[in-house]
Amino acid sequence: MLLAMSFATSCQVSSPAEPLSPVSDIATRFEEVKHSPPKLRAFLRAMPKGADLHSHLGGAIYAESYLRWAEEDDLCVDVSRLVLVTCDTEALALCGEGQPPPPLCHRAEDLARVAHATKDRTFRGRLIDALSTRNYHLYERSGHDQFFTTFGALGPAGQGRGANVLAEAMRRAAGQNILYLELMASPGMSAAAGLVADMEWNDDLAAMRAALADADLDAIVTGSSAYLADMEAKARELMRCDSESPEPACAMVVRFLAQAIRTRPAPQVFAQM
Incomplete structure (x- = not known):
């Protein structure tokens, strides 16, 4: 009788616990791996990152890749x-x-x-x-x-490797489980700076803007947009995005941020912006 009662009590104590919530499960896993650099690296690499909102396109690529392209070219x-x-x-x-x-x-x-x-x-x-x-x-x-x-x-x-650069940036971001990528790029910025190459700075910003022809700026914007669209199309081709076996990076949402080159003279920075 006592044995039976003891066994019954044990059964009640060891009954299945409620499933952990996703947040609790992740926290538990983090505690398990945080003292092991290899396990922690794998854990953090696989964790969804959301968005990378500050990434220089040209600076997101390993030097080894640039050297490979330098050899090929x-x-x-x-x-x-x-x-x-x-x-x-x-x-x-x-x-x-x-x-x-x-x-x-x-x-x-x-x-x-x-x-x-x-x-x-x-x-x-x-x-x-x-x-x-x-x-x-x-x-x-x-x-x-x-x-x-x-x-x-x-x-x-x-030079001439825009599609390769973009494809690698997307692949590296996808490998870290980043879901959204905003890349800083500077197409058209040198052309915009060239519009005011001989212009002196004027604290009257309205006057500075009036000195820039809308048609000239519109042409630069149109050309830059076409360049980025072509680069993205070629990058997606490199990653077989329209095939039956697309790379994981093809699912990533990518946007571009116009990046003014602020080390230029002030009138040129103004024209870029």
């Missing part, structure tokens, strides 16, 4: 300054003999084909570090300067 690298350049010496600003290299010139003897130079694994590693924030060392240089310097250093490898 037969570009060169300045092995002294660690920047990518065209191999066409006639199109380059070459430094004069005996002169120290100014910011925008390259010594002919410092130029090497990317495909050849990066066969040296040590040099390849140094180049990737210079073209990214990988292995960034605090205090040697500000992180801000390191990051923004890479845009110009990588620039030639991104």
Whole structure:
């Protein structure tokens, strides 16, 4: 009798508990993995992120991808300054003999084909570090300067690669379970700046605006919109979005933010905006 009563009591105590709510389940799982970096990384990577609202399109790509495109497009690298350049010496600003290299010139003897130079694994590693924030060392240089310097250093490898750049940005975002992506891009900004290349700044903003012809601005907007639409169509083609086996990134919602280049003179920044 006592055994039976004891068994019955045990059965009541061990009856199935109420299912955990999704929030409780996630919190429980987080507690289980938070002290294991590999498990925590996998947990956070799979977690839906919602939206990424501040992503530089050109800066969202790994340096390794830019190097691959540089090899495919037969570009060169300045092995002294660690920047990518065209191999066409006639199109380059070459430094004069005996002169120290100014910011925008390259010594002919410092130029090497990317495909050849990066066969040296040590040099390849140094180049990737210079073209990214990988292995960034605090205090040697500000992180801000390191990051923004890479845009110009990588620039030639991104020429004509808009679809590849967009496809990779979408793939990386999809791999992190980001559902909505707003990318900052600057098509048309140089053209807008060119409209006021010789204009002096005027605190009368209405007068500044009146000096800009609507037709000129409309043409830039139309051209920029067409460029982005073509880039997106080609990126979706690379990811087989209209096929029977589309990549996961095809389901992502992507929008673009016009990004003014604020390092230009004030009248040019105004025209871009």
